[in-house]
Amino acid sequence: MRVTNYVHRLPVSTPTLYPATTTNVYIVESEGTAWIIDAGYENPEAAKTILTYITQLAVKKVAGILLTHHHPDHSPGAKALADFYQCPIACHPLEVQPIEEKIAPFKVDFTLQEGDSVQAGDINLTVLHTPGHTHGHLNFWLEEEKVLFSGDNIVAEGTTWIGPPDGDLTAYLASLERLQELQPSLIAPGHGDIIRNPSEKIEFFIQRRLERERQILELLSQNPFRLEQLVDTIYRDQVHPSVIWVAERTILGHLEKLQKEKKVRQKDDRYVLI
Structure with missing residues (x-):
């Protein structure tokens, strides 16, 4: 078209x-x-x-x-x-x-x-x-x-x-x-x-990623979490089971960013705030 x-x-x-x-x-x-x-x-x-x-x-x-x-x-x-x-x-x-x-x-x-x-x-x-x-x-x-x-x-x-x-x-x-x-x-x-509505859409994508980052940091401020625990807590009942692996990789991508920024570190099989 x-x-x-x-x-x-x-x-x-x-x-x-x-x-x-x-x-x-x-x-x-x-x-x-x-x-x-x-x-x-x-x-x-x-x-x-x-x-x-x-x-x-x-x-x-x-x-x-x-x-x-x-x-x-x-x-x-x-x-x-x-x-x-x-x-x-x-x-x-x-x-x-x-x-x-x-x-x-x-x-x-x-x-x-x-x-x-x-x-x-x-x-x-x-x-x-x-x-x-x-x-x-x-x-x-x-x-x-x-x-x-x-x-x-x-x-x-x-x-x-x-x-x-x-x-x-x-x-x-x-x-x-x-x-x-x-x-x-x-x-x-x-x-x-x-x-x-390009400007609005791009801003939505930016804020969605930043919101997810804030969620991760808030959870880790309470307790250490394993990757699968973070995925389950954040995405429970929100994503189709066929794409849960995407949710896992998304959270892992956030954790990698936060580790590079020295806000989070991995301790054994859990992630903790620095």
């Missing part, structure tokens, strides 16, 4: 995390040239949906596929698209190895760093390195329409999980603060509908 003059959103079915059921694939097109942002899971029906839509747009050239990160609900679908359009696949250098594992025998054709840009007709997509969800997570900025393609940094429903081995909460909060400074008009998230 068309979102703006240059942007189209295609939610395609993927085995992603609840509450999401689809991953957004974006087509950014101008003057007959298009870039695809993210590619979803390796799903023939999803690929058919994307190919059909691009054909209807009368795109003359698909310049390439830009992957925000390596997770399996975002990257493997690049194989079918790259094969059909004979176009390159690009990502951040830190994502190359895990992406190539998922798109084999295809390879990443070129890498993107902070400040790079790609062009479609008379518009440019600027590359933002926004680590946190993964170390090489990328966002893309369409200055002409002030649209931010946020990958999994910001999603429309729920919140983004940040935890080991990929996640870094300190980096994630810094990335969110930076995205807030852009003052986007729209956020095109990796999952869910277009976000039309």
Whole structure:
């Protein structure tokens, strides 16, 4: 579906995390040239949906596929698209190895760093390195329409999980603060509908993480806790059983941040305040 003059959103079915059921694939097109942002899971029906839509747009050239990160609900679908359009696949250098594992025998054709840009007709997509969800997570900025393609940094429903081995909460909060400074008009998230209250949404994500941190510190001020005790206390009856492992990694990500800040330390199998 068309979102703006240059942007189209295609939610395609993927085995992603609840509450999401689809991953957004974006087509950014101008003057007959298009870039695809993210590619979803390796799903023939999803690929058919994307190919059909691009054909209807009368795109003359698909310049390439830009992957925000390596997770399996975002990257493997690049194989079918790259094969059909004979176009390159690009990502951040830190994502190359895990992406190539998922798109084999295809390879990443070129890498993107902070400040790079790609062009479609008379518009440019600027590359933002926004680590946190993964170390090489990328966002893309369409200055002409002030649209931010946020990958999994910001999603429309729920919140983004940040935890080991990929996640870094300190980096994630810094990335969110930076995205807030852009003052986007729209956020095109990796999952869910277009976000039309960007500033409010980004602030919500920041405050949710800080609120969780305060909860952990408050609990540890009362007693030492094991990781599983913290997860049970904070998330009891709040998350679907299928994603309790996400809650565990999220709490572990917070604990790692607090340990780096020398606010918390691990004593045997428990965490205690310093």
